[in-house]
Each structure stands twice: as structure tokens, then as C-alpha cells.
Amino acid sequence: MTAEETAEELTPGEIVKRHRLSTRLWHWINALAIFVLLMSGLSIFNAHPRLYWGSYGANNDPAWLQIDNEGQRGYLQIGDTQITTTGVLGSWEQPDGSRSTRAFPYWATIPGFYSLATGRLWHFFFAWVLVLAWIFYAIRSFANRHVQRDLAPTRDELKPRNIWQDIKDHARLRFVSEGHGTAYNFLQKMSYLGVIFVLIPLVVLTGLNMSPTWNAIAPWMLDMFGGRQSARSIHFICAFLLAGFIALHLVLVVLAGPYNEIRSMITGRFRLSGESAEPEPVVETAKETE
Amino acid sequence: MSIIMNRRKLIAGLGGGLFVSGCDSWSRSDRVKAILASAEDLTMGVQRSIGGATALAREFTTADLSPEFRANGSRTADSADYQAMLANGFAGYRLRVDGLVDRPLSLSLAQLRHMPSRTQITRHDCVEGWSAIGQWTGATLGPLLDLARMRDSANYIVFHCFDTYGADNRPYYESIDLVDAFHPQTILAYDMNGGELPERHGAPIRARVERQLGYKHAKFVSRIEAVASLDDIYGGKGGYWEDVGDYAWYAGI
Incomplete structure (x- = not known):
């Protein structure tokens, strides 16, 4: 109809x-998965907050995007444009009052403390949730x-x-x-x-x-x-x-x-x-x- | 409206805050981490079953090499033995191959260089996210294990290393299963980018396990041990980072 x-x-x-029901179920499972994936993804990004084009890219190669700090000043650099982001990116205050120079702040990451390994655990578990739920939804919604x-x-x-x-x-x-x-x-x-x-x-x-x-x-x-x-x-x-x-x-x-x-x-x-x-x-x- | 909005914000804030702080205490819970880590077995099982057991890693040309290959982890090994060997061009170095083998080996670098070898230009992916392309030459691991007459009871190959890592100076080690051990691109590299393997990249020998992340590629390898189980090796999880930091033993993703 x-x-x-x-x-x-x-x-x-x-x-x-x-x-x-299938739409509602998928919506909320997907919402949870994407929420965890975005935040655990930022945890993983924090391990190397630089992005490159091509096959390789490491600290000595030019990055098109990077989040870094210069002393107490945090900044986001895209191409040649640098934006000061102190307090949010690259230099921010932790819950205990100390300063961190990680890229994304604790409130944006899962876990809220720095752990690449734990971020990866969350990320790869919920990646499977996202993929399996998407396959279920896609088949169901076409059928x-x-x-x-x-x-x-x-x-x-x-x-x-x-x-x-x-x-x-x-x-x-x-x-x-x-x-x-x-x-x-x-x-x-x-x-x-x-x-x-x-x-x-x-x-x-x-x-x-x-x-x-x-x-x-x-x-x-x-x-x-x-x-x-x-x-x-x-x-x-x-x-x-x-x-x-x-x-x-x-x-x-x-x-x-x-x-x-x-x-x-x-x-x-x-x-x-x-x-x-x-x-x-x-x-x-x-x-x-x- | 503003009261409703404020209540909404409060609920959202409380809900979000509780969830995030919940994630933090869950992130410290061994039980929760074990559940999350079950995805690792699924990933490994699926990847292995759809060709990941035998597929070769992409090989590049010299035109694709990273201008500078970043060194990460230990840049050297601090022990007096290692430093003495390093000063002496590794003349006294012997690679031991033992454990569940019928004929334990002790090979000098010269002997290792006469073993069946392979040269490959591959991309090295660090768990942190960066990649570098380098050229590696080394003895293929499979024939070495055959020479040592590895027993059928062996399930894993452990790489013991000269270097230690972290504040408590734990010995670095890594392990792979036999699928990776007998993969044609799994080599014990003694040359890098056409020259001898530099100290900061793990001289005299570093493992190359091309379809896994960088921390599996043990540097400063001193001994190769064939074992049935990883339970009794150091922390029991099969590698330095696996023991100290919840990193996955299967680092294929």
C-alpha cells in the first residue's frame, strides 16, 4: 500500500x-553500535592523530590532517590551515585537572581514559554488531x-x-x-x-x-x-x-x-x-x- | 518548553554520562573485555576461512618505498650481551631454534644467510594507524622449522627477543600459529632496504609476519621456540602487548 x-x-x-518491528529494532541496535564505534574510533585515532593519502604514511610523511599541540596550545591543521583548538582538541583538561595533549578529549572517547587496546576491543565488537544488523535490516527491508x-x-x-x-x-x-x-x-x-x-x-x-x-x-x-x-x-x-x-x-x-x-x-x-x-x-x- | 528542554538535556546528559562512565568501568572489567574480545575469534575465523590462511600480502616495488621507515618500540636492547654482539657486528650471534623439535639448531648469521630466503617489499601497518613500506630479505621460517624437525605436537612458534620494554623491563616476545609460521612470506629478516637490518629496526633479526600488525613482527630475535600451548610462556597471552595491554593475539585487523 x-x-x-x-x-x-x-x-x-x-x-x-x-x-x-524490524525497522525499530535495527534503528536502536544501529544507534548504539554507531555511538560506540564513533567514540571508540576516536580512541583509536588518538594513537596516531594524523591522516594521509596513499598507501603509506607515518610521522615523517606529510599529513593532510593532524591534531597536535605546541606547548599548552592545541591545534587542528588541515592542509596549510591551522586552527587553535585548546580546550577541545590537542590540549585539554582531564577530570582530575591535569592537562592532556591527546587529540580528542576524554568525553568524546570510549574508554574515557587513553587505551588504544581497549578502544580496539569496543570497536571490533561493535563493528560486527553494525555489520550483522545492517545485513539483517537490508535483507528484511528489501524483502x-x-x-x-x-x-x-x-x-x-x-x-x-x-x-x-x-x-x-x-x-x-x-x-x-x-x-x-x-x-x-x-x-x-x-x-x-x-x-x-x-x-x-x-x-x-x-x-x-x-x-x-x-x-x-x-x-x-x-x-x-x-x-x-x-x-x-x-x-x-x-x-x-x-x-x-x-x-x-x-x-x-x-x-x-x-x-x-x-x-x-x-x-x-x-x-x-x-x-x-x-x-x-x-x-x-x-x-x-x- | 524550556523546562521540558532542560529536563530533556538533564536526562540526555545523565543518560549519556552514565553510559560513558559505565563504559569506563566496563573497560576495566575483565569479564566485559573477554566478551568484547570474543569478536577477535570471529574475525580470525572468518578471515582465515575466506582465504586469509594462504593469501599473499601485496608486494610493492622500490618506487613505492617510504622515504623514511619509522622505527617504533625498542630502538635497541640494553643487555650487555646484546651490546657486545652489536659492537662486534653480531659475529658471536647464534639463533637458537628449540622447544618441540627433534633437532635443536644454533645458527650463526652466516649460516642463516645460506638458508632458503625471500626478498619482499611490503607495507608495515602499526596498530597505532600509520603505515610504512620497506624491503625485507630473510630466511623463510618454514624450511628452518623443517630442518629442526619440528614435532607434530607443536602448535605455536614463539619469538624470544633480546629487548625489554616498559617501565618494568619485561622481555619482549611474540608468537604466531603454524598457518603463519609456514606462510611463504613469513621470514626472519636480516636485511632491510638493501642493507643490513639497522639496530633500531631490530638487528640482527626481525620477524616479518606480513598479514598482521607491526607488534607481531618481533625485533631483536634471539630464539625461536616451538610450543604446544602459550599458557606457560611469560604472561600466557602470546606476546608482550597481549600480556600487558589487552592487545589482540590475532592482529590481522
Whole structure:
């Protein structure tokens, strides 16, 4: 059933089932995994806070990004541009008041104390969680047509005029979607598709391609990324794009009505947008129910 | 709204703070670390089963060499014996091959140089994240173990080293299983980038285990021991970093 079809049967204010169990389960497992992976990843990055392009790269080779310190001053350097980041990056105060010159501060890393080995333990465990959950979700969502029906843009949405309209609506913080909020709008679809089918696979593959054993098994794949240090750089960039997505995602959840949005991702129950004086009847619709 | 927002922030802050501090106490818990480390067995099992047992590491050309190969870990070994050998061009050096073997060996550098050898230009990946490309020449480990008539009861090869590391001067050591020991690229390197292996890179001998991270490539190797189990070797986890710092024994990722 398409969003347009359901929209006609739905009345504003009604509570409907919005997200399937598989979607909800994956969302939270994935959220936890990405949260741990981002923070443990920063722990690992702290062991060598420099990024390079190509196959090799170490302290004597030119880095395109580095976080370092000059005495008490911490800085981030990208290319030739240096930004002082004292207090946040490269030089910051630890909980006990002493100064650390590690790149990322304790509150951004797992564990919150410096341990490359422990960061790696968290990272590789939750990498498996991320990958297995993604495979489960991807198979499930193609099989039950969630991707084709809810995430793929319609031909109408792909018209430049409508894309521009959606961009303007977002800029005005007006979030228009079909089905009283049960369907996704164009930018929403594109960002979810981009995260699920581009960013997450890319971050997983660039991570895998830092493995020397994997490189022996599939050297052609490392070549695709331009060598191990390039793979490491792309991995880091993907991680920051994911962090950016999460920040935007959270802002939009708050703007769209956090209670209703978060409830719909936990219990699946979603109150349709629009005005209604009716009390809350619970209507099970075919959309997104198990 | 602002009260709700503040409460939201408070809950988020408390939740986030509790989770992060929870992670810290979990990060110190041996039980939690054992659960997290179970992923290491999964990674090793999967990598080995899809070709990682036999695949060769990428080899590069001299045009790809790092301009400067970074030295890491011990730059030398402090013992008087080692320093005396170093001063003497390792004339008195003998590599011992013993443990579960029928014919223990004691080989001079000259003898080792006459063993079957291999030259390879490979990328060295440190667990910290950096990489360097270098050229290595050395005796292949497999034929050496065959010469020593390694027994069937052996499961691991332990590299004992001259150097010690850390504040408490623990001896450095590493270990690999037989899949890696008999891999054609696993060599005992005596030459690097066309010259003799420099002191800071582990003279006179360093192990090359090309499909694993740098800490597995033991430097300053003095003795090779074939063992059935790693339990009774030093801290029992198969290597210096494995013993002191929770690093994975399988460093294929």
C-alpha cells in the first residue's frame, strides 16, 4: 500500500503504527553500535592523530590532517590551515585537572581514559554488531519492500521543481510529508538512503580495508580506495559525516515533535499530524505493521 | 518548553554520562573485555576461512618505498650481551631454534644467510594507524622449522627477543600459529632496504609476519621456540602487548 493510498483513510490526530518491528529494532541496535564505534574510533585515532593519502604514511610523511599541540596550545591543521583548538582538541583538561595533549578529549572517547587496546576491543565488537544488523535490516527491508515503497523517491519527487520546493520547505523548517507524517519527504528519503546504503557500507569497507589480512585476501578492494592510508582517511571522513547526520537527525526529531517521533521509533505508535479534536483511537493500519 | 528542554538535556546528559562512565568501568572489567574480545575469534575465523590462511600480502616495488621507515618500540636492547654482539657486528650471534623439535639448531648469521630466503617489499601497518613500506630479505621460517624437525605436537612458534620494554623491563616476545609460521612470506629478516637490518629496526633479526600488525613482527630475535600451548610462556597471552595491554593475539585487523 502506498503512502498516498493510506493518506486518504487516515484522519489527523489518529494514532497509527508507523514503524515495523524490524525497522525499530535495527534503528536502536544501529544507534548504539554507531555511538560506540564513533567514540571508540576516536580512541583509536588518538594513537596516531594524523591522516594521509596513499598507501603509506607515518610521522615523517606529510599529513593532510593532524591534531597536535605546541606547548599548552592545541591545534587542528588541515592542509596549510591551522586552527587553535585548546580546550577541545590537542590540549585539554582531564577530570582530575591535569592537562592532556591527546587529540580528542576524554568525553568524546570510549574508554574515557587513553587505551588504544581497549578502544580496539569496543570497536571490533561493535563493528560486527553494525555489520550483522545492517545485513539483517537490508535483507528484511528489501524483502518487505520497505526500501522500494518508503525510501525510494517517487518519479514525481524527482522532478527538479519538487526537489527545489522540498529544499525551500526545509529551509523554512516546514516539513511536508504525505500521509500526515507517515511518509518521508524527498530530502528525508535521500538522507536515509545515503546513510544506509552509501555511508554505512563505505565506513565498513574502509574499516575492513585497514586490515592487513583482508588486504591480502582482496587487494583489488584496497586499490579502489587508493591504498591503506587513503582508506583510513575516507573512514574518518565517513565517521564525521555520520556524526553530522546524527546531529541533524536529532535536531529534526526535536523540531518535528520529539515525543511523537521517539515513541514511534520505540513502540511504533505515531500520532498523525494535523488538527483533530477526537480522542486517541488506536488504528492499526497496514502500513509498517508486522 | 524550556523546562521540558532542560529536563530533556538533564536526562540526555545523565543518560549519556552514565553510559560513558559505565563504559569506563566496563573497560576495566575483565569479564566485559573477554566478551568484547570474543569478536577477535570471529574475525580470525572468518578471515582465515575466506582465504586469509594462504593469501599473499601485496608486494610493492622500490618506487613505492617510504622515504623514511619509522622505527617504533625498542630502538635497541640494553643487555650487555646484546651490546657486545652489536659492537662486534653480531659475529658471536647464534639463533637458537628449540622447544618441540627433534633437532635443536644454533645458527650463526652466516649460516642463516645460506638458508632458503625471500626478498619482499611490503607495507608495515602499526596498530597505532600509520603505515610504512620497506624491503625485507630473510630466511623463510618454514624450511628452518623443517630442518629442526619440528614435532607434530607443536602448535605455536614463539619469538624470544633480546629487548625489554616498559617501565618494568619485561622481555619482549611474540608468537604466531603454524598457518603463519609456514606462510611463504613469513621470514626472519636480516636485511632491510638493501642493507643490513639497522639496530633500531631490530638487528640482527626481525620477524616479518606480513598479514598482521607491526607488534607481531618481533625485533631483536634471539630464539625461536616451538610450543604446544602459550599458557606457560611469560604472561600466557602470546606476546608482550597481549600480556600487558589487552592487545589482540590475532592482529590481522
